[in-house]
Every structure is written in C-alpha cells, then in structure tokens.
Amino acid sequence: MRLLPNRFMTVTLIAVLTSGVFGAEVPVPGDVQQRLDAQDQRLAQQDRLIAEQRAQLARLLAASEDTWLTERRAEEVKALVRDVLADAETRASFAEGGMTAGHNGSFFLASEDGSFLLKIAGMLQARYNFSHREGSTNDGDRGGFEMARTRFGFIGHVIDPTWKFVLWTGHHYNGDSLLLDAYITKDLGGGWSVTAGQFKNPFWREWLVSETRQQFVERSQLAGAFAGSYTQGVKIGYAGERCRGEFAFTDGITTMNKSWNTEDTEYALAARGELLLTGSWKQHAEFESWQNEEPSAVFGMAVHHQMNEYGTTTDEHEITRATADLSIEFGGANLFAAVIAGRDQNGSTFDQLGALVQGGVFVTEKLELIARYEWGDSDSGGDDKLSVLTVGGNYFFARHALRLTMDVGYSFEPIGTFWTNNFAGYQTDAAGESGQIVIRSQFQLLF
Numbered sequence: 001m002r003l004l005p006n007r008f009m010t011v012t013l014i015a016v017l018t019s020g021v022f023g024a025e026v027p028v029p030g031d032v033q034q035r036l037d038a039q040d041q042r043l044a045q046q047d048r049l050i051a052e053q054r055a056q057l058a059r060l061l062a063a064s065e066d067t068w069l070t071e072r073r074a075e076e077v078k079a080l081v082r083d084v085l086a087d088a089e090t091r092a093s094f095a096e097g098g099m100t101a102g103h104n105g106s107f108f109l110a111s112e113d114g115s116f117l118l119k120i121a122g123m124l125q126a127r128y129n130f131s132h133r134e135g136s137t138n139d140g141d142r143g144g145f146e147m148a149r150t151r152f153g154f155i156g157h158v159i160d161p162t163w164k165f166v167l168w169t170g171h172h173y174n175g176d177s178l179l180l181d182a183y184i185t186k187d188l189g190g191g192w193s194v195t196a197g198q199f200k201n202p203f204w205r206e207w208l209v210s211e212t213r214q215q216f217v218e219r220s221q222l223a224g225a226f227a228g229s230y231t232q233g234v235k236i237g238y239a240g241e242r243c244r245g246e247f248a249f250t251d252g253i254t255t256m257n258k259s260w261n262t263e264d265t266e267y268a269l270a271a272r273g274e275l276l277l278t279g280s281w282k283q284h285a286e287f288e289s290w291q292n293e294e295p296s297a298v299f300g301m302a303v304h305h306q307m308n309e310y311g312t313t314t315d316e317h318e319i320t321r322a323t324a325d326l327s328i329e330f331g332g333a334n335l336f337a338a339v340i341a342g343r344d345q346n347g348s349t350f351d352q353l354g355a356l357v358q359g360g361v362f363v364t365e366k367l368e369l370i371a372r373y374e375w376g377d378s379d380s381g382g383d384d385k386l387s388v389l390t391v392g393g394n395y396f397f398a399r400h401a402l403r404l405t406m407d408v409g410y411s412f413e414p415i416g417t418f419w420t421n422n423f424a425g426y427q428t429d430a431a432g433e434s435g436q437i438v439i440r441s442q443f444q445l446l447f
Contacts (some may be wrong), residue, residue: 069239104243106447108156113161115412122152122447123170123212130439131407135430142427146173148218149211162187173423180256185237191244193237201231201253202246202272203302205325205338206356213286215360215394217405217440218424221386222354225419226321226340228253230302231268237297242282245273252306253319266316268306275299279329286400287336289329291362296329333361350379354386360394368394370407376419383416383432392440401446409438 100110107120111288130143145443151170157163168181184195200208208217209229219227233250252268276284279296283289289296301324308317325338336359342352358372370393376386392407414429415436 017242024353026314049216051164062430099187106155107393115252116158117156119155121151121155123149124151124445125149126216127440128386129425129441131427132437133427133429133433134435135433143439146170148173148423151180151211158186162189190354191239193239194234195237196234197232198232198256199235199248201228201250201304202235202248203227203253203304203321204323204340205300205302205327208272211288212446213288213400215287215358215370216372216390217407217442220356220358220372221388221419221421221424221426222338222340222356222374222376224421224424225376225378226323226342226352226354230256231270232256232258233268242276243274244276245271247271252308253304263310266307266309270302272300272302283329284327287327287334287358288360288368288394289331289334289362291332291365293329293331295331298325298327300325300327311333315345315347319344333359335359353377366396368396370394378416378418380416380418383414383418384414385413386419387412388426403444404441405444406441407439409440411436411438 048249051147068298100112102108109118109120110116125148126145127148128143128145130141133140149170151168153166153168153170155164155166158165164185164187166181166183166185169177169179172178179198179201181197181322183195183199185193185195187193202208204223206223214290231250231253232255233248235246235248235250237246238244248270250268251263251269255262255265275298277299278299279294279298281298283293283296284298301322303320303322305320306317306318310317320344321340321342323338323340325336328335335357337357338355340352344350344352353375354374356372356374358367358370360370362368370391372390374386374388378384378386388409390407390409392405395404397403405428409425411429412434414432414434415426417428420426420428425440429436
C-alpha cells in the first residue's frame with residue numbers, strides 16, 4: 001500500500017492521541033475518510049475475486065481428475081482388447097504361420113502367405129408355384145410352397161493359387177442330397193487351365209450362368225430340354241482379354257453323379273467359344289445390367305456331340321446340338337437372345353429347333369422389370385411345339401444376395417411330355433388344351 005504523505009500521518013497521529021487522552025471521538029478529515037472507504041471497496045473486491053478463483057480452481061481440479069480416470073479406464077480397456085486379440089491369434093495359428101478370416105462377399109479362411117484359401121458360401125431359395133390348366137381330369141389348379149434349392153459349398157485353392165477347387169452341393173426340393181460342382185482346376189499360366197471332375201457341360205449359356213444369378217424364378221423350358229445337366233470328365237480352358245473358350249471330353253450330357261460303368265458312352269465332346277465385343281467379362285457372370293454400368297456385349301457359340309453305345313437293336317444313340325447367343329448390357333437394361341438346333345438319332349431322327357429372347361430394365365435402383373419369350377419344336381409328333389411368354393420383376397434388397405422375384409408365364413401351345421418341367425412349374429396339358437398359366441414367386445438369400 002502506498003505511504004501517506006507525512007503531513008497526513010501527523011494529523012492522523014495527533015487525532016488518535018488526543019482521542020485516547022481525552023476519551024472522546026475525534027472526527028476524521030473528509031479526504032482521509034474517502035481514502036479509507038475506497039480502500040475498503042478495493043479489499044472487498046479482491047476478496048470476491050479470490051473466492052471466484054478458488055471455485056474455478058476447484059472445478060478444474062475435479063475435471064482433471066475425471067479426465068485422468070477416463071483415460072485410465074480407456075488404457076485398461078485397450079490393454080484388455082490387445083490381450084484378447086493376442087490370445088485369439090495364438091489359438092488360430094497353425095504350425096508355422098497364422099490364419100486370416102473375414103467376409104468379402106463370402107466368408108473365408110486363408111493362410112497368411114496366401115497358399116491356402118477356403119471360401120464358404122450358401123444359398124436358400126423359398127418358392128411358391130401355382131399352375132392353372134384347362135381340361136385337366138383332376139383339379140386344374142395346383143399351387144404350393146417348396147424349398148426349390150438349398151445349397152452350400154466351398155471354393156478356394158491349396159498349395160498355391162494355381163491349384164483351385166470347387167465343391168457345390170446341397171439338397172433337392174424333395175430333401176434328397178444333391179452333388180453338383182465337384183472339380184479341381186490347375187492354372188497353367190498364360191490364360192490356360194485344365195479341369196477334372198463334375199462340372200456343367202460347356203454348351204448353353206443360360207445353363208452356364210449360376211443358379212444364384214438367374215434373372216427369372218427358373219430357367220427356360222429350352223434349358224430344361226436341351227442344355228443337359230452336369231457331366232463328368234476333363235476340359236481345357238482358355239481365358240484371354242477378348243476371347244475365351246472351353247473344350248470338354250466327358251461321359252455325355254446325362255452323366256450327373258453316375259459311376260463309370262453306368263452310362264455306356266463311347267465318347268462325348270463339347271466346345272464353346274465367346275468373344276467379348278465391349279465391356280468386361282465380369283459383367284457377364286449374370287444377366288442383369290445394373291444402373292450406371294458401362295455397356296457390354298458378348299457373342300458366343302457352342303457345339304456338343306456324343307455317341308452312346310446303347311440305343312435300338314440296330315442303331316446307336318447319337319446326339320448333336322449347336323447354339324449361338326448374344327448378350328448385351330446397356331447400363332440399366334439388358335437383352336439376351338439365343339438359338340439352338342439339334343439332331344437326335346436313335347432309330348428315328350428328330351431335328352429340333354429352339355429360340356429364346358429375354359431382357360430386363362431397371363425402373364428404379366432396386367426394381368427390375370423382366371420379360372422372356374421362348375419357342376421350340378421338338379419334332380416329336382403331337383406335342384412338338386413350345387410357345388411360352390413370361391413377364392415379371394425382381395426387387396433387389398442387396399443385389400442377388402437378397403432378392404425377391406415374381407413372374408407369370410402363359411403357354412400359347414399345349415405343354416406336351418417333351419416340354420413338361422414340373423420343377424419350373426409346367427405340367428402336361430390335356431390333349432388339345434393350351435393356355436396353361438404358371439405363377440411363381442421366389443425369395444433368395446445368399447451367404
């Protein structure tokens with residue numbers, strides 16, 4: 001505090017002494033009183049400021065303690081997570097290397113060095129079919145639910161990525177076990193490969209597109225009649241930037257899950273070639289053309305010939321078929337067209353023909369409208385013609401991984417025994433009766 005002038009101190013001292021001597025109150029000069037009042041105000045203000053600073057310091061200390069506790073807890077949690085992960089890694093390790101696992105479209109297990117890979121996949125297709133037939137001696141209306149396909153399988157490689165395998169199995173709609181793809185492929189380099197086992201006959205494109213990627217509830221009647229199913233044998237493949245093809249030597253088109261001595265096939269040969277006109281091969285693993293995709297087009301041709309050592313008493317059974325197809329994707333719409341011609345000789349000769357055109361267009365990002373027309377001539381007498389129109393739509397919750405499909409088919413010709421396909425919903429019509437209506441819906445889940 002600043003010292004008062006000597007004169008002020010002298011006057012104050014005299015007043016104090018006088019008051020003490022005479023026992024009476026001595027008035028303080030006005031300017032001195034003002035100075036004292038101002039000093040009291042400053043002291044009171046300082047006291048309030050000190051009190052506020054003490055309160056603020058207390059809050060800061062409390063917050064600092066909470067932050068320290070939070071950081072301490074976070075470090076403890078991090079340490080616990082590190083311990084758990086280290087333990088999991090130790091438990092999952094192999095003899096000399098570790099293992100990686102995850103999901104990138106399908107669940108997988110792999111060695112750290114990439115030598116071994118196992119992908120696990122599966123599919124569920126829950127379906128409802130309804131068929132209306134005119135002139136049936138029984139109830140012409142028939143409908144019901146079924147698990148059309150229940151599939152699971154394994155895809156990957158062993159030793160190194162050039163040794164690949166596929167195992168795709170499951171259950172038929174009636175619950176029976178069903179082995180489909182089961183083969184080993186060796187990548188020879190330069191686009192060449194060799195495959196041995198059970199696989200799809202490399203012929204009809206609609207059949208070669210995976211059952212998980214079909215555009216309609218079920219493949220066409222032409223596919224059921226002419227594509228064949230799985231076959232057993234060996235094939236050589238080539239995949240280049242603009243062209244690819246396969247050549248197969250097999251037991252024939254009807255040798256799925258057969259032992260070596262069941263089908264007495266002398267030989268069966270099939271070859272298919274494709275030319276990528278524009279776009280990428282990946283786009284043609286399915287029929288859909290998603291919005292904002294680049295345009296793409298593929299032209300394909302195939303031939304199949306087999307000679308069976310059984311038939312009539314005088315002739316062997318000989319089957320020859322050829323096909324050509326064109327797939328175009330427009331970036332939100334697609335078009336697929338195919339033709340087929342065949343000759344079946346087994347005592348009698350049947351010259352068979354067929355044609356198909358189908359397409360789809362996305363009206364929204366997830367909703368696709370679809371339509372297909374197919375025509376066929378089996379050359380087998382009274383039930384030789386096929387003429388079916390199918391329209392419907394797909395709603396993609398998560399593309400093919402979660403999809404709802406509904407379609408309605410109408411047969412302009414009677415469905416004869418040659419074209420009957422109960423799995424697709426088409427039953428044999430009464431003689432001379434046409435107009436069979438098939439309504440189908442299917443919910444698909446892939447994992």
